[in-house]
Each structure stands twice: as structure tokens, then as C-alpha cells.
Amino acid sequence: MSDETILVGDVRESAKKAAQWLVNRKPIKNLIDWGVSFSLWPPHLTTSCCGTEFGAFAAARFDSERFGVLPFSSARQANLLVIEGTMTRKMARAAKIVYEQMPEPKFVIAMGACSLEGGIFWNSYNTVLASDVGIPVDIYLPGCPTRPEAIARAILMLQKKIRNQGTISK
Numbered sequence: 195m196s197d198e199t200i201l202v203g204d205v206r207e208s209a210k211k212a213a214q215w216l217v218n219r220k221p222i223k224n225l226i227d228w229g230v231s232f233s234l235w236p237p238h239l240t241t242s243c244c245g246t247e248f249g250a251f252a253a254a255r256f257d258s259e260r261f262g263v264l265p266f267s268s269a270r271q272a273n274l275l276v277i278e279g280t281m282t283r284k285m286a287r288a289a290k291i292v293y294e295q296m297p298e299p300k301f302v303i304a305m306g307a308c309s310l311e312g313g314i315f316w317n318s319y320n321t322v323l324a325s326d327v328g329i330p331v332d333i334y335l336p337g338c339p340t341r342p343e344a345i346a347r348a349i350l351m352l353q354k355k356i357r358n359q360g361t362i363s364k
């Protein structure tokens with residue numbers, strides 16, 4: 195009998211499945227989740243005046259990079275969509291397109307009274323709530339405007355949620 199190993203079937207496909215199985219096992223999965231939680235990159239998408247508060251969160255005083263949050267210009271490298279306040283129907287379509295371009299795993303924070311329940315535009319014909327855009331929202335953040343400190347807290351909660359596989363309370 196020869197010492198040669200005979201491999202039967204699609205080796206590349208099996209290797210892919212084995213690698214996938216491995217990254218979903220506990221120590222490696224935890225390490226990946228930890229890395230993702232400190233690599234949250236929101237694309238530049240300002241829907242309304244809450245955007246200036248997010249700008250303040252990214253600027254020197256609050257320094258979003260301390261939390262691993264780096265505002266990024268391309269949706270294809272971003273993984274955190276922040277809906278910043280009021281969203282018109284037109285912007286809601288744009289937000290959905292940006293969300294669909296982002297790679298998995300991806301997360302959404304909706305900030306500001308306007309995106310949560312309409313705020314001062316509650317009876318406007320052309321505004322859409324974050325919950326009606328058709329994308330899953332992870333964290334709802336109230337306030338008008340939502341202060342940068344509150345955004346920092348939402349980021350900490352989201353990081354906890356990512357590390358605890360979907361629960362914030364652990």
C-alpha cells in the first residue's frame with residue numbers, strides 16, 4: 195500500500211467550511227468580537243443637525259478614536275451607520291443604500307428625538323422614523339440635540355453588545 199494521501203471531494207470548499215467552523219468557536223470568536231467592538235467605522239452621512247453633535251464627538255475634546263470609532267469616507271470599509279436626527283424620505287433612501295454597501299458585521303445607531311419619534315417634525319409629511327427605514331437599529335439614542343457624552347455612552351453600550359453576542363446587560 196502506498197503512503198500517498200488521497201483526498202476525495204472539493205478540498206478548497208472543505209477547507210473554507212473548516213475555517214468558518216473554527217472562527218465561530220469560542221476563543222477565536224471572542225477575539226474577533228473584541229476586535230470588531232474597537233473597530234467601529236461610521237461612514238460620513240449626516241442626515242440633520244444632530245450631525246454637528248456627532249462631529250463634536252469625533253473632534254479633539256471627546257476624541258472618538260479613543261473608543262475605536264473612526265469616521266470613514268467609504269461605505270465599503272465602514273461598519274457603523276449613525277442616523278443623525280431627522281430623516282427625509284430622500285435621505286432615508288440614501289441611508290438604506292449606504293447600509294447595503296457596508297460589509298458584515300454592521301451596526302446601526304439612531305440618535306436624536308427626530309429619528310426616534312419625529313421630534314419637532316413629528317407631523318411633517320416627508321420625514322421618516324429610523325424604525326421605518328427598513329434597516330435593523332441596534333441602539334436608539336434620545337435627546338434634542340443628543341450630546342456627545344450620550345453618543346460616547348451609546349458606543350460603550352454597542353461595544354458591550356458586540357462582545358456579549360447581542361446582550362447589553364452581561
Ligand code: SF4
Nearest residue numbers: 279306307308338339
Ligand atoms: S433631534 Fe433636535 S438636534 Fe437632532 S435633528 Fe432633530 S431637531 Fe436637530
